[in-house]
Amino acid sequence: xxxxxxxxxxxxxxxxxxxxxxxxxxxxxxxxxxxxxxxxxxxxxxxxxxxxxxxxxxxxxxxxxxxxxxxxxxxxxxxxxxxxxxxxxxxxx
Ligand SMILES: [Zn+2]
Numbered sequence: 001x002x003x004x005x006x007x008x009x010x011x012x013x014x015x016x017x018x019x020x021x022x023x024x025x026x027x028x029x030x031x032x033x034x035x036x037x038x039x040x041x042x043x044x045x046x047x048x049x050x051x052x053x054x055x056x057x058x059x060x061x062x063x064x065x066x067x068x069x070x071x072x073x074x075x076x077x078x079x080x081x082x083x084x085x086x087x088x089x090x091x092x093x
Contacts, residue, residue: 001046015062018045019052030062 003016015024024030024046033056035043045054046062070076075083 015046017048017052019047019054022048024048024062027063027066028061032060032062032065034058034060 001016001018002013004011005014006012015030016022017024017030029048029050031047031049031053033045033047033054035045035056036058037043045056046065047054070080
């Protein structure tokens with residue numbers, strides 16, 4: 001889940017594991033698991049790989065999910081470069 005934390009006077013988004021509630025600090029350690037129901041509803045859980053794996057048959061690397069999400073809101077190319085530069089302060093979190 002996406003949460004907000006406040007540190008050193010800065011409020012920043014983080015991702016926490018939907019299984020253990022701990023922060024996912026390394027994107028390569030995260031997965032997104034999808035549940036697709038008969039009525040067409042889709043839910044998802046963001047979890048650590050390994051012990052927090054929900055075993056859902058549909059899954060995606062967290063890094064791919066985030067890149068896809070950014071693309072779907074139009075944050076790509078020059079807009080993405082500009083956003084990365086303006087978010088450098090987030091590296092302090
Ligand atoms: Zn976890």
